[in-house]
Amino acid sequence: MKATAAAQRSLLDLQTVDTNVTRVTHRVSHLPEIAAIAAVVAERDALRGRLASELGVVEDARTELSRIESDVAVVDTRIARDTERLAGSSSAKDATALESELVSLRRRKENLEDAELDVMERLEAAEAAYNETAASDAALRDRIAELEAARDESRAGLEKELEALRASRASVIATVEESLLAVYERSRSRSGFGAALFRAGTCGACTMTLTGNDFAAVRAAAPDDVVLCPECGAVLVRTEESGL
CATH class of the missing domain: 1.10.287.1490 (Helix Hairpins)
Structure with a gap:
């Protein structure tokens, strides 16, 4: 699947909001x-x-x-x-x-x-x-x-x-394409994380550090390719911090 780098970065904002919603909802019930x-x-x-x-x-x-x-x-x-x-x-x-x-x-x-x-x-x-x-x-x-x-x-x-x-x-x-949002929601329903910052070769959701073929696959992906973490399935949002 393809999506612009900017669109993928917007998923980080969405994940931040969803994480806070989960946190506050938990506080309400506890x-x-x-x-x-x-x-x-x-x-x-x-x-x-x-x-x-x-x-x-x-x-x-x-x-x-x-x-x-x-x-x-x-x-x-x-x-x-x-x-x-x-x-x-x-x-x-x-x-x-x-x-x-x-x-x-x-x-x-x-x-x-x-x-x-x-x-x-x-x-x-x-x-x-x-x-x-x-x-x-x-x-x-x-x-x-x-x-x-x-x-x-x-x-x-x-x-x-x-x-x-x-x-x-x-x-x-409202700023995210439906197809990209569907990928995000599907991943979030499984692991609680729909997207995560890929920093220094590590998934920000499950904290797994990619090595070998997994890391090579991320490095080889085009900027507009939507890449999923092989461990938790979250969308790996690549930035200059990703170490690629």
């Missing part, structure tokens, strides 16, 4: 914030499991406390009732029975109040643990939001850079 977000999300997922467990302990303690408070209220009602009945009783037998029941009720109330105090202490400790974990969860949530904002900002900057590179690529492509 932003450090992406890994950082994943790590914090995993940490928060583990924490939220603990948070749910601690909330369950709090709710169980609240339920138990509510039940005890209800029992205390029932006992207080019975104590008030029996006290009133005792005050109005004229039967010694009934009075003795009421006094005995009142003793039992007061003992029951004492036991309930002891249990109530124990549950309240457990509830206080459970709520403190839950609140501490909830605060940690909120801090992780805020950290994720910060990282997501930083990621979006970085991505926006890179997308802007990509947009400029794509515009540059379009400008370069």
